Amino acid sequence: MSRTVYVNGEYLPEEDAKISVFDRGFLMADGVYEVTSVLDGKLIDFAGHAKRLQRSLDELEMAAPCTADELLEIHRQLVRVNEVEDGLIYLQVTRGAADRDFAYPEDAEPSLVLFTQAKPGLADNPVAKKGIKVISIDDIRWGRRDIKTVQLLYPSMAKMAAKKAGVDDAWLVEDGVVTEGTSNNAYIVKDGRIITRQLSNDILHGITRAAVLRFAAEAQMKVEERAFTIAEAQDADEAFITSASSFVMPVVEIDGAALGAGTPGPVATRLRDIYLDEMRKAAV
Known part of the structure; x- marks a missing residue:
């Protein structure tokens, strides 16, 4: 069974998840990310990761794709639908899709992608x-x-x-x-x-x-x-x-x-x- 991933407002099977070839994360590495651990089906230090994400976005003058509360709900939903007990949630925000140019685009919508990685026994790593x-x-x-x-x-x-x-x-x-x-x-x-x-x-x-x-x-x-x-x-x-x-x-x-x-x-x-x-x- 494939994972469910989140791409710009939609929960999709991973094989159906797509991002534009013009996305600046792909063309310019113009994006930021966070990784949050999951133990016993719960998020570890989510508030800290959300705060650092906002700092990264601010430093790059990049718009936030959603609120911290909305982001928390997306994380929780991915944990639920993918039945993750122990593992990781990877989050990536990019400046969005635009014609290739070194200057920041003025009208691009930020892209938001999240996916899970199950890692049973994460805390008990030998x-x-x-x-x-x-x-x-x-x-x-x-x-x-x-x-x-x-x-x-x-x-x-x-x-x-x-x-x-x-x-x-x-x-x-x-x-x-x-x-x-x-x-x-x-x-x-x-x-x-x-x-x-x-x-x-x-x-x-x-x-x-x-x-x-x-x-x-x-x-x-x-x-x-x-x-x-x-x-x-x-x-x-x-x-x-x-x-x-x-x-x-x-x-x-x-x-x-x-x-x-x-x-x-x-x-x-x-x-x-x-x-x-x-x-x-x-x-x-």
Whole structure:
């Protein structure tokens, strides 16, 4: 049975879903997106994702296709009709269809597409028990990484570089320091301090990041927001990443150097448990 997807006001079988070849998301990567996790049939941190979506739209002077309340109902309807217990909902907004031109069109209607991805046992990913390995590569993306655009070619290239190196992911490095992972925020832990890069245009303002740092503070953990080097990361006691789909995922090796005992550390493990517990309580 095919999935039901949402395209510009209609719920359609995926094989019938279509977007114009003149859509600027296709021609110009002129679009933004969000990914919201679903656990036990409920949405995780939807309000945070909706707020960041609006910020991305505002930064690109792009019209919102609907209200946040309408967007919530679309998410819930897709969860219902696709019977998603655990998984993801991908949302994409583009500036719409118009004749190809570098200047923004004045009369295009924004396009809105959503679809689900079922991932049974998403919160029980066995990889979290053993951790992931990463390599470092140069960060050559554009300068507005705080806008969650659909310009994902370089992160895809970085993921493939990691795959070819026989590891799980890559950390991106610019001016000698780590910016973030390919699709996640990066952290190290040293002497009980959680260290992660401060917010700026250089990194995505992660929704999971915000929640995890809030929970860490509530648990009396020390948090230091600053840049760090790969050498510093290799010397750390532990490391981890956060994202909407991986939650809190331990990192056990960086550029071939094992961290600590080469197994997930206590800070990352505790934060993952806290995050999943608190987010399940607040899910909508």
